Amino acid sequence: MALALALFWASAALAQNSSTAQRAGQQTTSGLLARQGDGSYGPVAFDPSNAPFGLRNNNWVGLKGPNLSGRWPGQTGANAQGFATFEDPAYAIRAFIDLVRQYQDRYKARSAADILGRYSPAGDCSGAPSVSPAERREGGGCPENQTTPPVSAMRAARAVGLQPTDDLKLFGPGGRIEHPDRLRALIDAVVTQEVGPSHCPQPPRSEAWIGCRVDDGLYNRAIELLDRRS
Template sequence: MLFAALLALTTLLPRVDAGLEAARAQVLRLEAALAAPRVPPATPRFAPEARAVTNWREEAGAALRPSSLALVARLSTTDPAFVARCVKLNNYWCIKQARWPGEIGGDAEGHTGFATAADGADAAASLLRRYYREYGRRTALAIVRRWAPASCGLAAPAAPARSPAIRAPAVSAALAPHGLGRTLRARFLARHARGGAPRRPAAITRGPRPDLRVQPWSPLARMAGHPGRHAARARLPSLRPVADIASGVTAPEPARTLPAQAAARPRGADDPAALLARPSLSPDRLVAESAALPPIAAGLPLLDLRLPPPLCAGDEVRIANYAGRIAASVGLRSGDDLRLFDADGRPLPNLAAVMLSMSGVELGTLRAGPDLVEAAIRRLAEGHARTATTAEAAP
């Protein structure tokens, strides 16, 4: 009930947020005054069972906006639905683990758990400078493609199986538990020749099967008595010329004599079953060749039968929207230079707006406060100035 009321006030009456900000600051000062003489602040730690840092509520109440929702997250006894997982890690930009200063743990996806929200803001500012200066990613789209890349749900490929003739990839046991030969694609290729024509059934062995009773008048009994590799096929009558409507007007052309070898060979029109008797590749060879066909979706070097077709359209839309919001925060397009740092590496005014926008995209309902971002940028500029002074003083 309290959350619904605060959310309605924040949405419908934006001016109330200033009063809530003052109330939030007063509550924090009162809590600090009451807790200071009695209990020292506990050292924050990462709780793997909760996938959260133990002090995330205090940090969220002091550093996040809007103030009404931050106050709800601070005082609530349960985890509100609008609180993203990175909020509980004091990581408002969802940065991955890389031995950052203040890093005390991480979740199963590799997101860093920071001791304080200030440590997370410092890491975000430092990482953006690395992207901009070292990696040369100066546009919003280039930054987002590295910051939040598309995954497509593809697992890491296994080691390929070796063959003396064709190197075919290994088969995932989860995708084809009975092996590659029993997948739907392999069974289709085994039943059809090139071009999709159905294969001719395998020749029936001579003599009746022990588990099959063959009647004397059945086709199996007749075919079992004929020697040879294939069962006898019924021949179609040879084609005869049809009488012309204007018979007698023109003299018919003399019949051409064909060589004996050509005349003995059955034609497709005379014997359609002969078309299916042509030798073709084995099913295993067809399956191996199908793996080397051009990929259906771009991004895969070969058509890997182990993996489902990648569906990255949703990720591409997400990346484009992410980059659009970042660029719009500084009045640019997603392909324009964001102008985050100057030639010497000093932060420019656009850096604060970009960091605030990125935090809002990562957290959804909540976002980092301006004070947190400005303090991180100030520390980044001071560190850059100290590094430049030390470099100039070095002989």
């Protein structure tokens, strides 16, 4: 009897919590994890009415379309600034990996500093340490990004024990992924930066942890999509 009552109250509490979350308009992302106070990672919850664009539109990496008129696979549209919307966040991760591979092939961008310096140029202000998230990409440029690797590059390199200017050796012959751990650190650092501090903790430059992570399931789906289209 005691066990039955305990199960009943546990079920009731769960239903109440679920109902409260629904009333608050909260949604939980599938595949995106944020660092908790104890160092573990848990699902990111957000309110679609006031969440960052990337969370609301499955574009956690802040990716723009491949060109002025084209679309990435899985892209459903774009906002006025050209930032893409996707039907599934796996498509955004897939597109980011494809773009990074193009950077290596076309521009010999192989380090975190080179890759993310091209992905987030100085004029974007993305990753500039003195610029608040609300001011990113508002024009005016960020001189510090011209002399210092973007924050995301520092985080990605430090997470895998490298310097921002070290060759990550991400892709081998035929575009094969050589170091998935380094690629994932790069992805996670960009996600942390682009989603921003409202939902992804922002570690200091001197620390190796990254605020948000793409989980294994979503990363693997992105790789399957990449292989299917390559």
